[in-house]
Amino acid sequence: MSEMRYEAPKTLAAAVALLSGAKGQASVLAGGTDLLIQMRAGRVEPELLVDIKGIPEMTSIVAENGGFRFGAAVTCMELIEHEAFAKAWPGVTDGVKLIGSIQVKGRATVGGNLCNASPAADSVPALITAGAAVSIVGPNGRREARVEDIATEPGKISLAKGEIVVSFLLPRRPPHSGDAYLRFTPRTEMDIAVVGAGVNLTLDEKGVCSQARVSLGAVAERALLVSEAAAALIGTKVDAAALKRLAAAASAACRPIDDKRGTKEYRIKVAGVMARRAAEIALARSVSSFAPTHSLRKTARTQDSI
Amino acid sequence: MAKHHVTATINGNGVEFLCETHQTLLEVLRDELGLTGTKEGCGTGDCGACSVTVDGRLVCSCLVLGVETEGKSIQTIEGMGVGKDLHPLQRKFLEHAALQCGICTPGILIAARSLLERNPNPTEEEVRYGLAGNLCRCTGYHKIVDAVLDAAREMRRA
Numbered sequence: 134m135s136e137m138r139y140e141a142p143k144t145l146a147a148a149v150a151l152l153s154g155a156k157g158q159a160s161v162l163a164g165g166t167d168l169l170i171q172m173r174a175g176r177v178e179p180e181l182l183v184d185i186k187g188i189p190e191m192t193s194i195v196a197e198n199g200g201f202r203f204g205a206a207v208t209c210m211e212l213i214e215h216e217a218f219a220k221a222w223p224g225v226t227d228g229v230k231l232i233g234s235i236q237v238k239g240r241a242t243v244g245g246n247l248c249n250a251s252p253a254a255d256s257v258p259a260l261i262t263a264g265a266a267v268s269i270v271g272p273n274g275r276r277e278a279r280v281e282d283i284a285t286e287p288g289k290i291s292l293a294k295g296e297i298v299v300s301f302l303l304p305r306r307p308p309h310s311g312d313a314y315l316r317f318t319p320r321t322e323m324d325i326a327v328v329g330a331g332v333n334l335t336l337d338e339k340g341v342c343s344q345a346r347v348s349l350g351a352v353a354e355r356a357l358l359v360s361e362a363a364a365a366l367i368g369t370k371v372d373a374a375a376l377k378r379l380a381a382a383a384s385a386a387c388r389p390i391d392d393k394r395g396t397k398e399y400r401i402k403v404a405g406v407m408a409r410r411a412a413e414i415a416l417a418r419s420v421s422s423f424a425p426t427h428s429l430r431k432t433a434r435t436q437d438s439i
Numbered sequence: 440m441a442k443h444h445v446t447a448t449i450n451g452n453g454v455e456f457l458c459e460t461h462q463t464l465l466e467v468l469r470d471e472l473g474l475t476g477t478k479e480g481c482g483t484g485d486c487g488a489c490s491v492t493v494d495g496r497l498v499c500s501c502l503v504l505g506v507e508t509e510g511k512s513i514q515t516i517e518g519m520g521v522g523k524d525l526h527p528l529q530r531k532f533l534e535h536a537a538l539q540c541g542i543c544t545p546g547i548l549i550a551a552r553s554l555l556e557r558n559p560n561p562t563e564e565e566v567r568y569g570l571a572g573n574l575c576r577c578t579g580y581h582k583i584v585d586a587v588l589d590a591a592r593e594m595r596r597a
Contacts, residue, residue: 139443139460139506162504169502170483172461182460184507210496234572236550237484239496240503322571323485 141184145191145270145299148183153272153295155181161297163191163206164240166233167249191244191299194218199305202268205244205298209256210235212243222303223418224312224331224411228259231316234323244298250284250355251325257284257356258331258348259314265303271296281348284355307344309336311418313411316350317403326351327395330383330407332415334366340420342366347379347412351394352387352404359386362408371416379412380405443506449474450518458505465489467505468515476516478542480574487573490546491515497553499572516545519552527597528552528590535586539577547573551587559595563588 139162142148152159157180160168171177185191191204194215201218209229212218219226232241232255246256247267260280267278272295283290283298292298312333318324329350337343347362362382369375384405389397442457449472456471465482468474468491480488482501489500492514519526528548531537538544547570554561554569561569566587567580575583 137460139504141507141509162507164502165504165507166484166502169463169504173482182504186507208496233484234487234499235553235569236487236490236497236499236572237502239493239498322568 137179138181139184140181141187143187145188145297148185148188148297149271149295151181151183152297157181159183161185161248163242163245164208166237166241167245185297197302200303202300202302203243204300205247206242209233209238209241209243209246213238221306222259222263222312224314224333224415225256225259225263225265225303228256228314228329228331231255231314231326243301247280247283248290248292248298250286250288250290252284252287252353252355253326253329253351254284254356255314255316255326255329255350258329258350259312260301260303261348261356261358262312262314262331262333262346263303264333264346265301267298268300268302269296270299275299281356281358286354307335309338309419309422310334310344311415311421313414313418315407315411315414317407325394328352328400328403328407329356330404330411332366332408332411334371334412334415334419336371336416336419340370340423342369342371342375347383347408349383349386349404349408352389352400354388357386359383359408361386366412371412376409376412380409383408443509445506445509447508447510448512450514456505460504460506462505463501464491464493464503464505464508464513465500467508468500468513471505474515474517476545478545480542480546485574486543486546487550487570488543488546490549490573492549492553497550514549516549519548526552527593528555528587531586531590531593532583535582535589537578537582537586543573543575543577547575547583551590554587555591555594559591561588561591 159181160179162182162184191206194203243256246254265280314331316326316329331348333346335344345363345366347359350356362379365378365382384401387401387404389400446455468477478488480486484499484502491500550573566584
């Protein structure tokens with residue numbers, strides 16, 4: 134530990150040079166809410182810490198092409214408190230709000246939540262449903278990836294040595310769009326998802342779902358994009374029958390483990406329920422963008438089966 | 440390897456300290472600067488006993504490295520009262536007997552002050568959610584919540 138170096142570069146180029154030139158293990162330090170705990174427990178022993186919070190692109194939230202780009206080192210609290218972002222992406226904000234306590238969110242970052250590669254990371258399913266693009270910079274320049282392609286298994290990511298997740302781009306939203314993220318935990322706060330479910334959908338002028346994305350967390354080795362579940366919504370008015378097909382498709386996509394938080398059978402069942410409830414919230418949020426007298430407000434609600 | 444030389448502001452006073460890379464802000468406060476009001480509970484960001492603010496942002500000082508605080512402004516429990524004049528939250532904690540062993544109290548006071556700065560008129564539910572990152576194993580929380588709500592009432596009248 135006493136050999137550990139600390140560097141706080143001001144540019145991406147300098148950060149990449151430090152990370153790719155390190156002889157031993159080099160770790161990116163953003164919020165540190167996972168890394169410091171892993172260091173303390175002796176699970177990681179980096180030779181070099183590269184604190185990237187001095188790099189402007191990594192710590193800013195800006196409008197871009199009608200959407201938002203936010204830096205991977207923006208803290209969860211900064212993102213939650215950004216009113217325009219929270220209004221545009223309430224489901225992503227739902228996920229970010231669930232990451233730890235206020236204290237933890239004051240430091241923790243979405244980039245860290247993604248790169249820690251926990252299958253139960255709360256911001257990840259919501260970002261997957263948002264269709265977020267990840268900007269990555271490394272020794273060979275800049276490339277773009279999808280959020281769903283970063284984590285590969287618990288604790289493992291698809292980045293090469295010297296690469297850094299720099300920022301996320303969330304696209305412009307079509308009219309009548311809504312997103313939601315729900316997780317199931319025994320406690321309401323300070324807990325880890327047994328199952329997480331994100332849904333993002335868009336309605337056309339007639340109230341028919343034209344686009345949808347569904348993602349599940351904590352039911353596989355990484356967060357899953359479940360296109361079969363999205364297909365159950367597209368072309369429907371997100372009625373009870375469609376929601377039932379969505380729940381079945383979500384459950385069918387699960388390949389969970391048994392652990393102290395829940396059994397395989399329980400997770401598979403709950404994944405369907407959480408996906409359906411998230412879809413109902415996403416629907417309500419997309420419907421709310423129609424004029425108040427619009428008949429779509431009378432959308433069918435289903436009964437919970439659990 | 441040489442220690443890092445860090446210049447920061449703590450409770451409004453400029454300070455300089457030396458620290459190793461691995462030393463947390465909590466360790467720097469307690470072991471290097473003698474500011475032992477900030478307590479260590481879990482050391483893993485779960486209990487909130489070590490809560491301080493860094494540039495106005497509530498954080499667990501066990502999850503911040505000392506070297507990261509270069510140029511930052513830190514507020515700890517030592518800066519909450521002025522001499523013998525206690526902060527209203529501190530007085531209300533005494534009046535309501537909102538503590539027993541006291542280990543969680545500095546962190547809860549810092550977190551409660553941060554909450555009231557952002558929301559001067561919280562509901563009971565908002566206080567409970569606002570302090571969800573602070574564990575107390577003695578009181579059962581009722582007296583803490585009562586004290587925070589009472590302090591908020593007094594601070595709104597002031």
